[in-house]
Amino acid sequence: QVQLVQSGAEVKKPGASVKVSCKASGYTFTSYYMHWVRQAPGQGLEWMGIINPSGGSTSYAQKFQGRVTMTRDTSTSTVYMELSSLRSEDTAVYYCALWRVGFDYWGQGTLVTVSS
Amino acid sequence: SYELTQPPSVSVSPGQTARITCSGDALPKKYAYWYQQKSGQAPVLVIYEDSKRPSGIPERFSGSSSGTMATLTISGAQVEDEADYYCYSTDSSGNQEGVFGGGTKLTVL
Numbered sequence: 001q002v003q004l005v006q007s008g009a010e011v012k013k014p015g016a017s018v019k020v021s022c023k024a025s026g027y028t029f030t031s032y033y034m035h036w037v038r039q040a041p042g043q044g045l046e047w048m049g050i051i052n053p054s055g056g057s058t059s060y061a062q063k064f065q066g067r068v069t070m071t072r073d074t075s076t077s078t079v080y081m082e083l084s085s086l087r088s089e090d091t092a093v094y095y096c097a098l099w100r101v102g103f104d105y106w107g108q109g110t111l112v113t114v115s116s
Numbered sequence: 117s118y119e120l121t122q123p124p125s126v127s128v129s130p131g132q133t134a135r136i137t138c139s140g141d142a143l144p145k146k147y148a149y150w151y152q153q154k155s156g157q158a159p160v161l162v163i164y165e166d167s168k169r170p171s172g173i174p175e176r177f178s179g180s181s182s183g184t185m186a187t188l189t190i191s192g193a194q195v196e197d198e199a200d201y202y203c204y205s206t207d208s209s210g211n212q213e214g215v216f217g218g219g220t221k222l223t224v225l
Contacts, residue, residue: 035214037216044200044202044216044217044218044219045151045153045159045202045204045216045219046216047204047213047214047215047216050214059211059212059213061213061214062117062213063117095158095159097159101161101164101165101168101170102149102161102164102165102170102204103149103151103159103161103204104161104164104170106158106159106160107158108158109158
């Protein structure tokens with residue numbers, strides 16, 4: 001069965017970077033696009049961007065352009081999301097979400113806390 | 117930037133029909149998707165491509181879209197349907213940027 005397992009919680013200082021991983025299993029890794037979505041405490045869902053695991057092409061939300069980088073490692077079926085120049089407003093749960101007919105599988109979420 | 121607009125809250129009694137709307141200028145050209153999120157959990161897809169229901173989602177969940185508005189309908193809402201609901205779509209500008217609506221808190225009591 002499809003599983004998306006994300007890396008553990010992180011605490012970072014303002015200005016630092018964070019890299020979150022999402023290891024996929026149960027399907028052909030290169031067959032479906034992966035998205036990243038975040039949710040600040042008590043707030044709604046926010047789309048961050050998409051990566052094609054097959055060729056590695058990416059597209060990012062305008063809001064995160066220049067600060068976010070999404071990559072993949074086909075040898076381990078893992079996608080990564082790195083966010084730089086962190087600020088307190090980046091405190092959120094970050095999800096990877098697999099797109100087949102919609103976001104029909106989600107990772108468990110990774111809490112990133114940005115605090116001095 | 118493109119926006120999808122949802123009502124902040126909807127409230128119904130058990131057994132009643134709940135309707136949650138999502139409006140966006142690109143919806144005549146782009147599909148709407150609906151997600152249910154219960155407290156502390158990851159979202160779950162309940163409707164895709166405007167009106168299709170994934171396997172395992174109860175039949176009381178349905179979707180429709182007309183013009184610039186998509187609607188999620190829960191016929192005979194149950195207490196366990198109490199959750200936040202989000203619509204999702206993409207803009208039509210060509211960059212295919214994804215966007216979620218602000219979310220609607222459904223209260224069933």
